[in-house]
Amino acid sequence: MIDDLKNKLDQEPLEFDTSAAWEQLSPKLESAKRRRRGFIWWWIGGAAGLPLMLLATLYFYQTTTGEVEHPAQPIVWQNPLSPAATRSAEDRELDGLSDAETLAQASKTAEKTGISLGDAGISDERNDSRNASRSNALARRKASQTVGLKNANAVANDQPLLNESETLNSQARSVYPVNTVREVPISNVLVPESLTISEADTALGDVIDASTDATTLLLSDLLVSPHFDGLTALDVLEITRLPLSEGELKALPALVKPDIQSSGPQKKPYWQIGVLAGAGYEFLRTIEASDSIKGRKLLELRSLQASVTRSFNNRVAITINGQCLQRHELYRTDFTNQYPEVVYNPASLVAGNTAFGDSVTVLSERRLMSDRYARFTRLNIGAMLEYLVPTQVFDFAVYGGVNYTLQQQWKGSRMVQVEAFSPIVEDTRGPYFIEGGLRNRMSYTLGTRVSKSLGTNLQLLFDARALLLARYNIESAYRELHTESGSSLLFNLGLAWRID
């Protein structure tokens, strides 16, 4: 039948003006050649441009973000009986550059802001840095001396830090064996640079300054101080090394314990901005379609999610999130088909408008390899209400909410045909955008999230959530239309930045 039909159809005389068609085609061939050349140059240019861009970027960063050197300042052990030894080499160098007023100003600035400022008399960057380091050291000295002179009882779980503090205190004591903070000159103890001024240190300084006599500073004073919130556990421990009453000693662990555990329950409302990536699978899937579709395996489900969370107190938070879900269907086929084919001798002749020559019918083979894909991208914009359960180790949250869903669908294919007696033919189609496809726009989310502080404000997030009751009309990679409803379980891992 095939040959009959083909032969019959080939009998029809069809007029085709090859000359006119060639006149139309030849300019297109030239432009196609130029386009191809253009693409090659674009590609070469792009490939060469990338390393140049990288070099330029590196150069830019090297010249605009110069590193500030922070020379290490080890603790210098000195003979307390030698007057010369009471002054460090750095202090002596500073004497040459600035007067006592400058020093006092630097100390004051460091105390108030915790941020060192450059001395006007020292113009270059290195000197600025050195001066800033010195300012930090001065502020630290003051705090250390203040604490050191009041040292009475070290607390066991703070021993390593207290030992360091002890070292500094002993230096101060050995030089100026006095009892009050105000009498201790500030320029005789060197501390490591690693001890930087923090906000808590500033608050600590303010608390101590507010006290008329440091030796009478009690825990009760501290509790009513407006700066108490700014103190860390270490500060509280240091200050309360004063002789405490029995009642105060009992109150101390309860006071400092939650704060020592840095990842403990959050007391203040916070904002949290997170980015998570993950994967998942679909469950409870129902498909209204033919059996061939139901039997087909899918699914690769990927998710990228951004969320903003606002906690109102220790227990309740709301989250707005945008979740991009991508589902990918890929069907790969590779098969060989045999068929009879009329094969011409390659040395056959072309005469005028006709090709002729010896021909023979053979059993030919045609191999067909193809990848066809359908890609569904869904954007879920969700609003969630969260119940927070902070623990000593991590923060746990349970949440639920609704999603508004948008969907995009693309599909395409790439096919390679390899025939035994002719060159490879490639055919790439798409991607084509397929409109529509959403049955209902609302779906629901239930989930849990665990976050663990990584120090500072950075949080590690693990999120497991279920997207429930979503319904879609889908055109599969095989062009078949069907309706799916189902739920997805997604596991996400990500990072968040918490702003108190």
Place this chain on the structure above:
Amino acid sequence: MHLTLSIDDTIQQALRGEAAAQRKLFEAFAPQAFRVAMRYCERRADAEDVVQNTFIRVFNQLSTYQADKGNFGAWVHRISVNESLRVLRKRKPILFVETDTNGQEEIDPMPLVTDHLAAADLRKLILQLPEGYRAVFNLHAVEGYSHQEIAEQLDITAATSRSQLTRAKRTLKQWITAQQSNLRKTQSR
């Protein structure tokens, strides 16, 4: 006077960018490509577009052609079929009407008897078929592709290809029968 050249020589010259050789190949194989296109496209302008696109691809990919594998004509034919399908898709998505057959194969109607039909009439009937039917009918009944191959080319399942072919044949048969009865009536008068 016709210049006589072997296909191999002409291809080599065309590869070197000689316009005369390209033209010779075009003149030799374009009518064949046009004939293929006219089986798929209702409009002559579309068929001419198919020929243009086919030869742009042929000349762009000529370096991949291996003379020892032969059959340049089959290669051009294959590309012209692909381009015809592409033009069909561009015009509008090919609609493959699905009906629920409860998992049973549709019964293939009796073979088409086209002896009494002129080639032009047969082509016109084929072109009147819905695009989905027409594409599958041409690929299977005329070009000789298997249903699996057709499924790959048209992004449908092999089962859909089978059902489209059966319906195409049934429709054609109805039309041919109707034509025959009309012819008989006319003759009897």
